[in-house]
Amino acid sequence: MNAHDSEKVVGTLVAEGYAQVETPEAAELVLYNTCSIRDKAEQKVFNRLQNFKREGGKGKTIGVLGCVAQQEGEKLFERAPWVSLVAGSASYANLGQMLVQLETGDRRVTGLSFDRAEAFDTPFTRRDNPHRAYLTIIEGCDKSCAYCVVPFTRGPERSRTAESVMAEARGLVEKGYTEVQLLGQNVNSYRDPSPAGWDFATVLARVAEIPGMRRVRYTTSHPRDFVRGIVDAMDANPAICDHIHLPVQSGSSRVLAAMDRLYTRDEYLRRIEWIKSARRRYSLTTDIIVGFPGETEADFEETLTLLDEVQYDSLFSFKYSERPNTAALAMGDRISEEEKQRRLVIVMEKQRAIQIRRNAEMIGTIQEVHVEGRHRALEQWIGRTSCNRTLNFSYPEADEKDMVGTYLPVRVTRAGPNSLVGERVFVV
Ligand code: 5AD
Ligand code: SF4
Numbered sequence: 349m350n351a352h353d354s355e356k357v358v359g360t361l362v363a364e365g366y367a368q369v370e371t372p373e374a375a376e377l378v379l380y381n382t383c384s385i386r387d388k389a390e391q392k393v394f395n396r397l398q399n400f401k402r403e404g405g406k407g408k409t410i411g412v413l414g415c416v417a418q419q420e421g422e423k424l425f426e427r428a429p430w431v432s433l434v435a436g437s438a439s440y441a442n443l444g445q446m447l448v449q450l451e452t453g454d455r456r457v458t459g460l461s462f463d464r465a466e467a468f469d470t471p472f473t474r475r476d477n478p479h480r481a482y483l484t485i486i487e488g489c490d491k492s493c494a495y496c497v498v499p500f501t502r503g504p505e506r507s508r509t510a511e512s513v514m515a516e517a518r519g520l521v522e523k524g525y526t527e528v529q530l531l532g533q534n535v536n537s538y539r540d541p542s543p544a545g546w547d548f549a550t551v552l553a554r555v556a557e558i559p560g561m562r563r564v565r566y567t568t569s570h571p572r573d574f575v576r577g578i579v580d581a582m583d584a585n586p587a588i589c590d591h592i593h594l595p596v597q598s599g600s601s602r603v604l605a606a607m608d609r610l611y612t613r614d615e616y617l618r619r620i621e622w623i624k625s626a627r628r629r630y631s632l633t634t635d636i637i638v639g640f641p642g643e644t645e646a647d648f649e650e651t652l653t654l655l656d657e658v659q660y661d662s663l664f665s666f667k668y669s670e671r672p673n674t675a676a677l678a679m680g681d682r683i684s685e686e687e688k689q690r691r692l693v694i695v696m697e698k699q700r701a702i703q704i705r706r707n708a709e710m711i712g713t714i715q716e717v718h719v720e721g722r723h724r725a726l727e728q729w730i731g732r733t734s735c736n737r738t739l740n741f742s743y744p745e746a747d748e749k750d751m752v753g754t755y756l757p758v759r760v761t762r763a764g765p766n767s768l769v770g771e772r773v774f775v776v
Contacts, residue, residue, distance in 0.1 A: 352482035359474035382416035415501035435459035462503035486532035595635035599654030600647035631735035639688030707763035
C-alpha cells in the first residue's frame, strides 16, 4: 500500500510538470513516504531524515508523507526542523498546491485532514512495475484492533465507486497490464457508495472478468468481513489468483478478544474450512503478533497449535509493538522484549518446517508463472505462481529473448522454505 502511495505521489507531481530524478542527491525536492505500523518502521524514518540532512540534504526542500506524517503532524517540524512539508495520505491530491505555497514563501505547510474523499482518484498514477498494477478500492479502516495505529493514520473507511474502480481496471488492461492487485487496509469491507452498492465479492469478480485480465489479487482481508461469497467468486473466476491472505494475529480466543478482533479462534477456523473445502485449492497466508499484553504461555501455545492445524503456506510474524493512541497502551501485563523475541523465533521455526514440507509437495507439479524479472548471476528467470510463490527457472540454451511479463508453464524441480526452482515446460 505504501509502495502504491508513492506511485500516486509521483504520478500526481509528474502530471503537474515535476520530473523524477534518479537519486535523492540530484533532487531539489525530496519526499519521504513513511510507515508507522510498528515502532521500528517509525524509528527508521527519523534515522533516515537525520542521515540525509548530514549527507547533502542542505538546500533541498524536504517533505514527510504517509503515516508518520499523519501521526506526528506539526510535532515533526520540532523533531526535524529542516522538514518543510508534512502530509498524510488523504492529502496527496493537494500536493501540487502545497508545493506552490512553499515556493511562494510559506516556510511550512501541512496536509493532515481526512476530509477529502477523492484521495485515490489522483489524476494520474505512475506505476513502477510494468506488469503488476496496484489499484486502491478502499482507504482507511473502521475497525479498532487494540494494537493498531492504522485507523488513526489512515482515517475512516472510504470506498471508491465501483464505476471508478472498473474504469481504472479497464484502463490498466488497455495500458498492457495483465495482473492487478486490489488494495485496501480492509479490502473486503468494500462497499460501493453508488446506488449499485456492489460488495467486495462482486467488484472482485467484475474486475476479474475484464477481457485481457489474467490475474487478480487482493490485500488485506479482515476475517470478520471474509464472507463465503468471496470464496464462491474465487471458485468461479480462474483469473482470481489462488491465494488468500487472512491475518489471524493470534490462535487464542482470549487474546483475540483483548485485541478486539471481532472473531474467535473457532470462527476463524470456520472460514479456513470454507477455503479448504472450496472447489479450487488455495494457498493460505497470515499475520501473527506475538507478545500482545497479557499473552500467556498457554495463549501462545494456542497460536502454535493453530499453525499446525491450518498449515499456512507462508506467514508474517511480528513482535507486538506499542503504538500511539491505541487501546492496548493502557493494558497491563506487558511481555518483556526477550520473551517476545523467544516467541517470535519459535513461530518462525515452526513455520519454516511447515513451509519446507508444503513447498516440497509442489515438486513435480506444473505451475503457470508470471515472469517478473531475471536473475543474471544465477541465469534464472524470476517467476511468480498464482499461489504467490516465487518460482525461478532456467531457460535452456541461454535464450536472451525477454520473457518478462509473459506467462509460462514451469515444472517445479526443487523446493526450499521460501521459494521454488523449476524448468520450463514446452507444450508440443
Ligand atoms: N505491533 C505488532 N504488529 C502489528 N501489526 C499491526 N500493528 C502492530 C503492532 N502494533 C501487524 C499485524 C498486521 C500487520 C500488517 O502488521 O499483524 O496484520
Ligand atoms: Fe489495523 Fe487491520 Fe485492525 Fe484495521 S482491521 S485496525 S488496519 S489491524
